[in-house]
Amino acid sequence: MSNDNRYVEIVNLVKAYPNPLGDAIKVVDGYNLIIRKGEVISVIGHSGCGKSTVLMMLAGLNPLTSGDVVVDGRVTDGPGPDRAVVFQAPCLLPWLTAYDNVMLGVKRCYPHASKSDRDAIVKYYMNSVGLTHALNKYPREMSGGMQQRVGIARAIALKPKVLLLDEPFGRLDSLTRMDLQDTILDILNREKITTMLVTHDVDEAVYMADRICMMTNGPEARVGQILEIPFERPRDRAEVMGSNLYYDLRASLIGFLEKNEKERPDEVAPTTDPNAPTPEATYEAQWDEESTERGAGLEVMAVAF
Amino acid sequence: MPDTLLAAAELWHVEGDTITLQTGLYDLDCPLRGTADGLRLTQGMGLAGMAWKVATPSIVTDFSVAAADRPLAAAAAGLGAAVLIPQFKAGQLTSVLVLFLRGGTRAVGAAELWTGRSGSFELAMGQAWHTGKALQRFANISKHVHFPQGAGLPGRVWENGRPELVPDVSETKMFLRSSGDGGKELSVGLGLPLIAGIKLQAVLLLLSARTGPIARVHEIWEPDPDDPDQLVRRQGTYGLLQDFADASAKLSFSIQGKGEGLPGRAWATRQAVLIDDLDHAGLPRRETAHAAGLTHGLAIPTVVADTVRSVVVLLW
Numbered sequence: 001m002s003n004d005n006r007y008v009e010i011v012n013l014v015k016a017y018p019n020p021l022g023d024a025i026k027v028v029d030g031y032n033l034i035i036r037k038g039e040v041i042s043v044i045g046h047s048g049c050g051k052s053t054v055l056m057m058l059a060g061l062n063p064l065t066s067g068d069v070v071v072d073g074r075v076t077d078g079p080g081p082d083r084a085v086v087f088q089a090p091c092l093l094p095w096l097t098a099y100d101n102v103m104l105g106v107k108r109c110y111p112h113a114s115k116s117d118r119d120a121i122v123k124y125y126m127n128s129v130g131l132t133h134a135l136n137k138y139p140r141e142m143s144g145g146m147q148q149r150v151g152i153a154r155a156i157a158l159k160p161k162v163l164l165l166d167e168p169f170g171r172l173d174s175l176t177r178m179d180l181q182d183t184i185l186d187i188l189n190r191e192k193i194t195t196m197l198v199t200h201d202v203d204e205a206v207y208m209a210d211r212i213c214m215m216t217n218g219p220e221a222r223v224g225q226i227l228e229i230p231f232e233r234p235r236d237r238a239e240v241m242g243s244n245l246y247y248d249l250r251a252s253l254i255g256f257l258e259k260n261e262k263e264r265p266d267e268v269a270p271t272t273d274p275n276a277p278t279p280e281a282t283y284e285a286q287w288d289e290e291s292t293e294r295g296a297g298l299e300v301m302a303v304a305f
Numbered sequence: 306m307p308d309t310l311l312a313a314a315e316l317w318h319v320e321g322d323t324i325t326l327q328t329g330l331y332d333l334d335c336p337l338r339g340t341a342d343g344l345r346l347t348q349g350m351g352l353a354g355m356a357w358k359v360a361t362p363s364i365v366t367d368f369s370v371a372a373a374d375r376p377l378a379a380a381a382a383g384l385g386a387a388v389l390i391p392q393f394k395a396g397q398l399t400s401v402l403v404l405f406l407r408g409g410t411r412a413v414g415a416a417e418l419w420t421g422r423s424g425s426f427e428l429a430m431g432q433a434w435h436t437g438k439a440l441q442r443f444a445n446i447s448k449h450v451h452f453p454q455g456a457g458l459p460g461r462v463w464e465n466g467r468p469e470l471v472p473d474v475s476e477t478k479m480f481l482r483s484s485g486d487g488g489k490e491l492s493v494g495l496g497l498p499l500i501a502g503i504k505l506q507a508v509l510l511l512l513s514a515r516t517g518p519i520a521r522v523h524e525i526w527e528p529d530p531d532d533p534d535q536l537v538r539r540q541g542t543y544g545l546l547q548d549f550a551d552a553s554a555k556l557s558f559s560i561q562g563k564g565e566g567l568p569g570r571a572w573a574t575r576q577a578v579l580i581d582d583l584d585h586a587g588l589p590r591r592e593t594a595h596a597a598g599l600t601h602g603l604a605i606p607t608v609v610a611d612t613v614r615s616v617v618v619l620l621w
Binding site for chain 2: 005030033223256259
């Protein structure tokens with residue numbers, strides 16, 4: 001099996017914070033997710049469920065309590081230029097122009113490139129986000145949408161293996177938001193960057209993602225289920241939104257959010273006896289590839305996980 | 306008394322180069338009753354022969370296909386689907402359990418096989434049967450849902466290698482697919498790992514509605530951590546049968562010898578046990594079963610590496 005299928009591996013991720021009154025509080029517990037190379041995955045869930053915590057751990061900006069994050073076969077250890085983050089706030093340096101804000105990262109990532117090469121890289125990515133005309137503008141001279149475009153150019157210019165978007169359109173008006181979504185999709189279609197997008201917006205999640213990871217409510221949040229979005233790329237907004245399937249997928253996501261909103265962990269009756277025996281260690285949770293390949297009607301299963 | 310999703314069940318046993326009916330559970334007026342007596346099927350013949358040949362679980366929804374035996378009886382019985390579950394001992398397929406599920410316009414329920422896909426590291430829905438208009442959207446969405454290990458009911462069953470009951474899938478936050486209109490109809494859900502040796506072939510989900518639960522009693526029995534020779538109840542869902550629930554709460558079944566009760570017998574034989582006369586089967590709960598109007602019993606062991614880990618008991 002190609003390693004590409006496991007480009008980003010998040011394995012049994014746990015984030016716990018100390019609790020002076022008792023046991024540590026596990027915000028995220030047992031989060032498992034495999035992201036394929038070039039895939040765009042949206043993470044959706046209620047406020048405080050731990051979406052951004054997972055993203056920040058993937059970025060290396062928030063240490064893991066336990067578990068592993070593997071990117072392109074290498075276990076991550078802290079932040080690195082292979083994972084670029086775009087936050088809700090553009091976080092531009094106010095004393096630098098748009099050009100210089102992007103150049104800052106390019107210098108770090110391309111230390112041996114010539115000055116003219118770096119210049120070309122910055123201008124290429126500024127052009128990608130439609131800001132060729134604003135190279136010399138300072139952040140105070142740009143709208144929120146323009147600043148966010150600079151932030152995106154800055155992230156993508158690093159040629160990251162993984163692009164991490166933490167509610168990047170959260171502060172933008174609807175039209176700017178849609179415009180920027182299309183800009184990012186254009187870039188992702190071209191550059192094939194593996195991307196995780198944290199969002200609250202159901203429409204945004206469906207329109208932008210190949211798969212949507214629905215997180216359960218915290219504490220001890222984990223992946224609840226994953227929704228595959230089967231629309232072909234490149235996507236046409238009108239075409240996607242004209243599809244009946246779009247509304248079914250959307251309704252499913254909204255239903256999931258509504259359901260999680262109504263329930264709190266202590267309101268859910270336990271379905272398992274607390275004294276239940278623990279599973280034996282002999283079970284390997286593997287697929288029986290051999291027998292299923294023989295099977296009629298069943299799809300061929302994967303090699304042992 | 307509600308119509309259960311389970312309409313009938315059969316256990317077929319491999320004998321040499323044929324497979325024959327060992328036991329069948331049918332309602333008194335079920336047209337399937339007696340139709341398999343004396344049948345000797347070879348590999349690929351009929352439902353059991355088909356499961357024997359492919360040695361993997363499957364769901365059959367078209368009883369008129371050549372491979373399905375007794376199509377007329379199936380149609381007369383109002384069946385919607387049959388779930389074929391091969392059972393193994395020492396790496397050999399020894400028997401096939403066939404679960405017949407009720408169809409018809411009033412039925413609401415589903416059977417789903419969640420399997421891995423080449424190149425994927427999640428469970429996706431393989432074969433499935435959904436019945437009832439209310440489940441149309443649920444069925445459509447389910448085709449696009451995947452579960453990593455530990456996520457959702459299929460992911461948890463996969464991770465633990467143990468069956469799991471969800472008493473009310475429309476209410477619990479642990480069953481996210483039930484969100485939205487379609488899922489409101491659903492009630493009891495059962496996730497069953499189907500394992501050959503130590504490898505998972507599929508996770509079978511049976512989902513039923515309030516108006517027609519999978520069975521009338523659903524239980525999972527596992528060894529008592531303090532006394533591994535005794536099986537104690539890990540989970541149980543009883544609907545309105547509160548007396549039966551109360552009578553079962555403190556029970557334990559020995560696994561010594563031939564095994565005690567339905568769970569003990571399934572544990573001892575390492576294969577499904579079907580009993581069509583709970584009243585006279587000499588079981589510890591026969592009186593309460595009689596009072597509750599329960600007649601049929603089915604025990605399905607989860608066997609990992611020839612060691613039983615858990616027993617699902619369904620009574621109706």
